[in-house]
Amino acid sequence: MSITRKDLRRIVLGDRQADRVVPPTGFTAQLTLFAAGAMAFLAVFAMALSLASGRLAARWGDELARSSTIRIVAPLDQRAAQTEAALRILETTAGVAFARALSDEEQQDLLAPWFGADLDLQTLPVPRLIEVIEEDSGFDAAGLRLRLAAEVPGAVLDDHSRWRAPLVQAANRLKLLGWLSAGLLGLTIAAMITLAANAALAANAQVIAVLRLVGATDRYIAQAFIRRFTLRAFGGAVVGSVLAMTAVLLLPAASDTGGFLTGLGFQGWHWFLPFTIPVLAGAVAFLATGAAAGRALKRLA
Amino acid sequence: MIELENVAYSYGGGALLSDISLKLAPGSFHFLTGPSGAGKTTLLKLCYGALLPTSGDVTLFADDLRGLERDDIAMLRRRMGVVHQDCQFLNHLSVTENIALPLRVSGRHAEAAGDDLTELMAWVGLTHRADALPPELSGGERQRAALARAVIMSPDVILADEPTGNVDWEMSQRLLRLLVELNKMGKTVLVATHDLSLIRAAKSQVQARVLRIANQRVQLAGADL
Numbered sequence: 001m002s003i004t005r006k007d008l009r010r011i012v013l014g015d016r017q018a019d020r021v022v023p024p025t026g027f028t029a030q031l032t033l034f035a036a037g038a039m040a041f042l043a044v045f046a047m048a049l050s051l052a053s054g055r056l057a058a059r060w061g062d063e064l065a066r067s068s069t070i071r072i073v074a075p076l077d078q079r080a081a082q083t084e085a086a087l088r089i090l091e092t093t094a095g096v097a098f099a100r101a102l103s104d105e106e107q108q109d110l111l112a113p114w115f116g117a118d119l120d121l122q123t124l125p126v127p128r129l130i131e132v133i134e135e136d137s138g139f140d141a142a143g144l145r146l147r148l149a150a151e152v153p154g155a156v157l158d159d160h161s162r163w164r165a166p167l168v169q170a171a172n173r174l175k176l177l178g179w180l181s182a183g184l185l186g187l188t189i190a191a192m193i194t195l196a197a198n199a200a201l202a203a204n205a206q207v208i209a210v211l212r213l214v215g216a217t218d219r220y221i222a223q224a225f226i227r228r229f230t231l232r233a234f235g236g237a238v239v240g241s242v243l244a245m246t247a248v249l250l251l252p253a254a255s256d257t258g259g260f261l262t263g264l265g266f267q268g269w270h271w272f273l274p275f276t277i278p279v280l281a282g283a284v285a286f287l288a289t290g291a292a293a294g295r296a297l298k299r300l301a
Numbered sequence: 302m303i304e305l306e307n308v309a310y311s312y313g314g315g316a317l318l319s320d321i322s323l324k325l326a327p328g329s330f331h332f333l334t335g336p337s338g339a340g341k342t343t344l345l346k347l348c349y350g351a352l353l354p355t356s357g358d359v360t361l362f363a364d365d366l367r368g369l370e371r372d373d374i375a376m377l378r379r380r381m382g383v384v385h386q387d388c389q390f391l392n393h394l395s396v397t398e399n400i401a402l403p404l405r406v407s408g409r410h411a412e413a414a415g416d417d418l419t420e421l422m423a424w425v426g427l428t429h430r431a432d433a434l435p436p437e438l439s440g441g442e443r444q445r446a447a448l449a450r451a452v453i454m455s456p457d458v459i460l461a462d463e464p465t466g467n468v469d470w471e472m473s474q475r476l477l478r479l480l481v482e483l484n485k486m487g488k489t490v491l492v493a494t495h496d497l498s499l500i501r502a503a504k505s506q507v508q509a510r511v512l513r514i515a516n517q518r519v520q521l522a523g524a525d526l
Binding site: 020021023024206207209210211212213214215216217218219220297298 | 371372375376377378379383385389390391392393394398402403405406407450454
């Protein structure tokens with residue numbers, strides 16, 4: 001059954017006469033509403049998870065790819081000299097856009113979550129960190145390592161790729177899983193509506209037989225069922241989506257200390273995406289009921 | 302109007318009807334009789350397209366039944382009034398709404414037929430039951446409501462399957478009079494019944510032909526009934 005504009009208009013505006021032809025149902029209607037709402041609620045979360053993972057993967061891939069760190073591990077009296085030497089090498093290295101040693105305060109801030117803010121760095125052989133920002137072309141890490149090994153024995157270059165790659169991969173997988181879940185939820189709505197529609201068609205076999213006898217076309221009969229289930233799926237999904245979006249909105253805002261978990265939610269135009277769920281649920285219900293009604297009606301004389 | 306040519310019908314096991322040729326001319330009044338299980342209902346179903354013949358041709362309003370789509374059959378039903386043996390209604394709608402159902406499903410508004418509907422309700426004597434639900438009706442009232450529903454679209458043909466099956470003699474006389482009146486208005490009428498006294502009663506009111514199903518075939522019964 002193809003969707004014509006007339007069908008859509010009838011679905012939206014309704015034909016109260018046609019609607020009344022099928023007896024009203026109380027309990028099963030509420031079940032359909034509830035199931036559609038629950039599915040939409042879960043779909044919004046799956047969507048939020050996917051989008052957050054996608055953002056995380058993009059951030060890790062983007063920011064970390066362009067920065068590296070050099071650790072200067074040396075006795076306290078040689079640390080400053082080796083740092084200077086490393087910075088001089090970096091200045092003459094092609095592909096390095098910017099390099100600077102972190103100050104004591106900055107290093108203290110980095111260590112504060114683990115050792116507390118009162119730590120006196122002067123008493124500990126904490127390595128000095130040098131932050132290196134690459135140009136887009138990147139630099140030759142192996143060559144830089146060789147030069148550093150020759151001139152600054154205490155320098156260790158960490159270009160982050162070792163631990164970055166699996167994280168980005170994990171985030172991308174999570175994103176994929178999120179979309180897969182949303183897709184599965186959509187299919188589950190279709191399956192559930194098909195079951196409910198089949199049950200309704202079977203329960204109303206006598207009504208359908210009477211309608212056929214008095215000259216109703218298949219389209220007219222199917223319409224009464226399609227309209228019901230489309231509106232139920234749409235209505236349930238609206239409620240479910242709104243509740244889920246409220247829940248997402250009430251999650252703690254993204255912050256540096258919270259890390260990944262607090263980033264779950266929608267940003268910018270992504271807030272628009274959950275609104276597509278009720279429309280999709282309605283479309284899925286429309287097609288599923290249409291198919292179920294088509295099959296059921298063909299079996300009747 | 303309705304033409305059957307060498308029609309046979311069999312349900313899985315054996316043949317129920319075979320080699321049946323029948324022609325219902327416009328304005329004619331036919332009775333279809335025969336023992337229970339002889340195939341009266343099956344023959345009627347062939348006449349309104351609910352069944353396809355196993356062999357032979359059924360022509361309804363000059364259209365070959367085999368060539369018709371489901372929607373074409375729906376359109377044909379709007380030109381035929383069918384009164385079922387166990388008349389089925391939509392139990393959640395009132396009697397009036399049930400009688401107006403053919404109008405509703407064909408996209409005409411019941412309001413437009415307001416006067417006709419009132420008149421029709423009065424004609425079948427159901428005005429006082431207009432707002433009742435079908436399960437609240439007596440057997441005779443159900444039959445009359447079914448007849449009213451069958452004729453509201455002003456069909457060319459009326460097919461009635463045992464319309465007097467569940468009602469007493471007086472009520473069956475009343476239903477018969479309604480059918481005779483319809484026939485006098487030019488409708489083609491085919492009534493399946495096993496009630497021979499009903500057929501005898503009809504003979505004095507209308508020129509009715511009697512078809513009898515016996516040995517899988519339809520024969521024109523003599524005047525000796």
